[in-house]
Amino acid sequence: xxxxxxxxxxxxxxxxxxxxxxxxxxxxxxxxxxxxxxxxxxxxxxxxxxxxxxxxxxxxxxxxxxxxxxxxxxxxxxxxxxxxxxxxxxxxxxxxxxxxxxxxxxxxxxxxxxxxxxxxxxxxxxxxxxxxxxxxxxxxxxxxxxxxxxxxxxxxxxxxxxxxxxxxxxxxxxxxxxxxxxxxxxxxxxxxxxxxxxxxxxxxxxxxxxxxxxxxxxxxxxxxxx
Amino acid sequence: xxxxxxxxxxxxxxxxxxxxxxxxxxxxxxxxxxxxxxxxxxxxxxxxxxxxxxxxxxxxxxxxxxxxxxxxxxxxxxxxxxxxxxxxxxxxxxxxxxxxxxxxxxxxxxxxxxxxxxxxxxxxxxxxxxxxxxxxxxxxxxxxxxxxxxxxxxxxxxxxxxxxxxxxxxxxxxxxxxxxxxxxxxxxxxxxxxxxxxxxxxxxxxxxxxxxxxxxxxxxxxxxxxxxxxxxxxxxxxxxxxxxxxxxxxxxxxxxxxxxxxxxxxxxxxxxxxxxxxxxxxxxxxxxxxxxxxxxxxxxxxxxxxxxxxxxxxxxxxxxxxxxxxxxxxxxxxxxxxxxxxxxxxxxxxxxxxxxxxxxxxxxxxxxxxxxxxxxx
Numbered sequence: 219x220x221x222x223x224x225x226x227x228x229x230x231x232x233x234x235x236x237x238x239x240x241x242x243x244x245x246x247x248x249x250x251x252x253x254x255x256x257x258x259x260x261x262x263x264x265x266x267x268x269x270x271x272x273x274x275x276x277x278x279x280x281x282x283x284x285x286x287x288x289x290x291x292x293x294x295x296x297x298x299x300x301x302x303x304x305x306x307x308x309x310x311x312x313x314x315x316x317x318x319x320x321x322x323x324x325x326x327x328x329x330x331x332x333x334x335x336x337x338x339x340x341x342x343x344x345x346x347x348x349x350x351x352x353x354x355x356x357x358x359x360x361x362x363x364x365x366x367x368x369x370x371x372x373x374x375x376x377x378x379x380x381x382x383x384x385x386x387x388x389x390x391x392x393x394x395x396x397x398x399x400x401x402x403x404x405x406x407x408x409x410x411x412x413x414x415x416x417x418x419x420x421x422x423x424x425x426x427x428x429x430x431x432x433x434x435x436x437x438x439x440x441x442x443x444x
Numbered sequence: 445x446x447x448x449x450x451x452x453x454x455x456x457x458x459x460x461x462x463x464x465x466x467x468x469x470x471x472x473x474x475x476x477x478x479x480x481x482x483x484x485x486x487x488x489x490x491x492x493x494x495x496x497x498x499x500x501x502x503x504x505x506x507x508x509x510x511x512x513x514x515x516x517x518x519x520x521x522x523x524x525x526x527x528x529x530x531x532x533x534x535x536x537x538x539x540x541x542x543x544x545x546x547x548x549x550x551x552x553x554x555x556x557x558x559x560x561x562x563x564x565x566x567x568x569x570x571x572x573x574x575x576x577x578x579x580x581x582x583x584x585x586x587x588x589x590x591x592x593x594x595x596x597x598x599x600x601x602x603x604x605x606x607x608x609x610x611x612x613x614x615x616x617x618x619x620x621x622x623x624x625x626x627x628x629x630x631x632x633x634x635x636x637x638x639x640x641x642x643x644x645x646x647x648x649x650x651x652x653x654x655x656x657x658x659x660x661x662x663x664x665x666x667x668x669x670x671x672x673x674x675x676x677x678x679x680x681x682x683x684x685x686x687x688x689x690x691x692x693x694x695x696x697x698x699x700x701x702x703x704x705x706x707x708x709x710x711x712x713x714x715x716x717x718x719x720x721x722x723x724x725x726x727x728x729x730x731x732x733x734x735x736x737x738x739x740x741x742x743x744x745x746x747x748x749x750x751x752x753x754x755x756x757x758x759x760x761x762x763x764x765x766x767x768x769x770x771x772x773x774x775x776x777x778x779x780x781x782x783x784x785x786x787x788x789x790x791x792x793x794x795x796x797x798x799x800x801x802x803x804x805x806x807x808x809x810x811x812x813x814x815x816x817x818x819x820x821x
Contacts, residue, residue, distance in 0.1 A: 220817065235479065258754075258755065259754070259755065259756060261638070262631050262634050262635060262754070263510075263626065263630075263631060263632065263634075269536045368514050368515040368517075368518075369514060370509055370514065371509045371512050371514050372510075373509045373513075374512075374514065374549055374551060374552065375549065376548050378551075380548075384621075388546055388547070388619045388620040388622070390547035390549075393546070393547060393608075393619075393623060393624045394623070394624055394626070394758070395623040395624060395758055395759050395763070395764045395767060396755045396758070396759060396767070397621075397626050397758065398751075398752050398757075398758065398759040398760065398763060399763060400758065401752070402750040403750070403753050403755075404668075404750070404753050405753075406526070406743065407755065409642070409643070410643070411639065411643070411739045411740060411743060412672055412675070412676060412739065413669075413672060430700075438642065
């Protein structure tokens with residue numbers, strides 16, 4: 219009785235869980251061919267891959283012991299407020315930026331420092347307690363990386379929860395054009411680009427002749443997956 | 445002279461100018477780029493095709509993802525450079541007309557408002573969506589045409605991030621009838637990069653160079669099967685083969701098409717006709733730093749018309765238009781089909797309009813006329 223009925227009362231975390239896109243694809247289907255196809259489509263939609271160079275200064279470090287308590291205080295503040303009020307993504311990032319004011323006093327980033335006075339009061343309190351820095355943990359680095367990268371549109375879309383709108387309200391998801399009326403498609407050889415009749419057994423890419431099949435096996439069979 | 449700054453904040457380019465003028469005063473790419481010669485990200489001062497710098501392996505950071513502004517800080521950087529150095533306006537004494545895509549999320553709208561009012565201090569702001577503005581422009585250009593008399597049109601925008609067909613009625617976009625394909629100039633360039641990297645040279649980092657290749661060499665074919673037959677031929681008979689030379693920093697800093705006259709030979713092919721005679725070309729082997737394009741030239745824009753060929757589960761442009769029109773009231777259907785307006789950078793491929801008409805005509809009922817207009821200057 220306990221588990222079933224208490225689901226409604228159980229406090230669920232509203233933290234957005236990030237699943238890496240490849241992991242999501244792997245969890246979705248275990249088929250090699252569909253994985254390869256998914257990976258190809260994602261690569262097509264990508265902006266420049268991996269160009270966001272590491273811009274943070276390597277000499278800035280977060281100290282661990284003293285500031286842990288403050289960081290913990292801010293985080294618990296965030297968690298409580300996130301549960302009671304629905305914070306938007308921007309407000310949560312404002313709160314998270316406070317951790318960075320504390321952790322990196324030397325580097326005052328120009329990105330995302332809020333204007334509201336309430337945060338200013340908290341931040342001046344925090345700045346008094348800053349100290350010399352120590353080596354950054356991997357978690358602190360990851361936290362900062364996640365905070366610095368602006369949220370991608372897909373994350374924002376997911377958070378906006380557009381499926382819960384009533385069906386007569388037009389939204390971004392309903393404006394998508396949807397699947398084609400006929401599923402017949404032409405296949406093109408992945409090596410030379412002409413019309414393809416044959417399929418690779420392992421990865422599902424098309425090719426047109428034996429020559430192209432040899433090239434495919436040498437270079438790019440399972441390229442996206444393995 | 446009005447004091448209104450008009451800013452079309454697009455995913456690929458920013459078009460900005462003073463209200464009341466005919467053409468935008470400034471068209472720059474909406475990104476920060478870092479060529480190999482510099483360590484910091486620079487502001488572009490003119491479109492990349494007319495800039496003299498070497499664009500090999502330039503890294504790019506864009507504030508707009510899939511059409512929506514997700515990085516307001518980067519956008520603030522770009523806008524402040526635009527307002528101070530290129531447009532020479534003071535925001536505090538001007539009003540702003542800004543375009544935003546439809547179905548924007550509240551968090552994005554809030555960050556845009558903050559950007560305009562708190563960071564720049566404009567005196568007033570109007571946020572419009574691009575289809576209604578295109579309709580307005582078209583009616584002002586041709587006040588006696590069908591578009592302005594019926595006050596209704598279907599704006600097809602093939603932009604950088606996506607392609608959208610939006611019906612506009614009485615200057616209001618009917619957002620229940622808007623249909624969107626998630627393919628745009630960015631996906632076209634990525635597809636071209638993938639094809640060239642598989643077949644010739646690895647160009648996966650060279651977004652700006654491949655943009656140039658796409659604009660100079662790609663076209664839309666009216667009959668893909670026949671053109672694939674022609675592209676198979678060797679040597680002089682192959683009318684499509686074109687070589688593009690990559691910049692090497694020593695002899696030339698910008699890439700160029702090796703033989704611009706040869707690139708236009710495909711235009712001699714009309715429907716059903718066979719090529720008359722081929723032009724003499726020298727027999728050169730591929731040197732380092734150049735690659736050949738044959739069927740990629742028309743297979744890349746083919747993606748917009750048939751995304752299913754890539755494996756994407758989305759309908760093509762013709763079907764998108766049909767679905768957008770069908771979502772509106774039946775009385776509007778004939779008028780919408782007769783007033784289709786094409787806009788956006790990806791419609792500039794040669795033969796785009798003819799191919800679209802050819803694809804669309806079978807899907808439209810017989811008694812409706814189909815009339816497509818482009819933005820001629």
